[in-house]
Amino acid sequence: MAKKNKIIPNITIIDIAHKGKSIGKDENGYVYLIEGTVPGDVVNAVYYKKRKGLRVAKVLEHVIYSERRTEAKCDHFGVCGGCKWQHFQYDSQLYFKEKQVRDAIERIAMLDGSKVESILPCDDIYYYRNKMEYSFCSKRWITEAEAESNAEITDKKALGFHRPGYFSKVVNIDTCHLQDDFGNQVRNFLHAFALEKEYSYYDYDTQRGLLRNVTLRNTSINEWMVSVIFRDREEEKIEELMSAVQQKFPEITSLYYVVNQKQNDTLYDQEYHLYHGVPKITEQLGDVKYNIGPKSFFQTNSLQAKKLYDVAVDMAGLDAEDLVYDLYTGLGSIALYIADQCKYVLGIEEIPQAIEDAKVNQELNGIENAGFYTGDVKDIFTADFIESNGRPDVVITDPPRAGMHETVIQTLLKLEAPKIVYISCNPATQARDIKMLSESYELVKVKPVDMFPQTQHIESVALLKLK
Ligand SMILES: C[S@@+](CC[C@H](N)C(=O)[O-])C[C@H]1O[C@@H](n2cnc3c(N)ncnc32)[C@H](O)[C@@H]1O
Secondary structure: OOOOOEEEEEEEEEEEOHHHOEEEEOOOOOEEEEOOOOOOOEEEEEEEEEEOOEEEEEEEEEEEOOOOEOOOOOOOOOOOOOOOOOOEOHHHHHHHHHHHHHHHHHHOOOOOHHHEOOOEOOOOOOOOOOEEEEEEEOOEOOOHHHHHHOOOOOOOOEEEEEEOOEEEEEEEOOOOOOOOHHHHHHHHHHHHHHHHOOOOEOEOOOOEOOEEEEEEEEOOOOOEEEEEEEOOOOHHHHHHHHHHHHHHOOOOOEEEEEEOOOOOOOOOOOOOEEEEEOOOEEEEEOOEEEEEOOOOOOOOOHHHHHHHHHHHHHHHOOOOOOEEEEEOOOOOHHHHHHHHHOOEEEEEEOOHHHHHHHHHHHHHOOOOOEEEEEOOHHHHOOHHHHHHHOOOOEEEEOOOOOOOOHHHHHHHHHHOOOEEEEEEOOHHHHHHHHHHHOOOEEEEEEEEEOOOOOOOOOEEEEEEEEO
């Protein structure tokens, strides 16, 4: 029996686990959860704790480096924690994502794994994100190498990502390869300007400091929205910084600032002040245009979102006479995308702001055969609602990571719509829900789609047909 804080030799990494970690097996068959490794690696590691019944170990040294490895592109890899799979060849990332979906269908849904089709890769494996959020911090993360060098740290301020597990520390970022390089230019300019002017940066322990966050959003037609978040209403400094950004980057479509004096960083309840430009940026998927405001949710990989929606449309096999329900519709992006292929589409979403956006976008695109309802799907999608709105021919559902509430699944089972297209960002909850639905539905196929290269995240679309 392995003891804690013991060196375990020759652990072979055999599979991936959640949150970018991997699963390894030692020579006695004990299983470990290990960070910083990829399948095929063999490592000597220290077993230091047990979590949820699993042994957790830390790599001491590599005995064999896996052939699935590649050189990480980013200088911040391993420190910032953003894309944990940069050292994993893209083919292998895809292989293990597809396997994760198949494993979930076999082990959780208890169904035939051969229903899972080959994964749809992403053409751009870097620079694919359309939204990045960076934090200012007065106490940056000091790397182990810096700490060991004993050199005096003079640059303590950072603008970057929170160090995983240490919320009050931020890893300073010079270059991020997830969004178009214009984002790096804006972020680096803000940091350089604020340092030169000696603006104070937010301190997460004392909750003081002028500069808090910056959000950078862009669209596939190259419109940019930049929102700078301040802690204090220091009008002169806000004006000085915003005017400098505007002059340096006149191409920014929407330039906002926010003064957030709350303890938490959420901005849904805060006022966005438009400093320059137009209030919304425009995204386009196929023929449909979406106006995106600073509080609007949008899929973070626009090019792949279109492919994801095309997979869903293909599975739905829509007919011009079809009534479609789009559960968890967000700002109606799928509903509006499919409206020209069906008779009527009806979206349900709990965030009122998103439904407002859906209605604005509906008008923008001159779409008349769509309707949107605000509220929790489990409360709105009821027998009465279905009776007054009609029995759908197709239900498209795209719930959050937690999957669908059991009440919603019961309603779907009673409703008996001929087809359900289930989009998910969590194969485990999708498989759990499919298992419940398989009482009345046959799983026809599942298509994994890679929306987030360099990370362990995976999206999948399943088609279910009434038995
Ligand atoms: C994965 S997103 C999908 C959004 C949209 N289908 C898209 O492609 O952009 C899930 C959406 O469900 C909404 N949501 C989460 N829980 C909900 C609930 N219980 N009832 C209604 N909407 C919910 C979220 O606000 C979010 O917009």
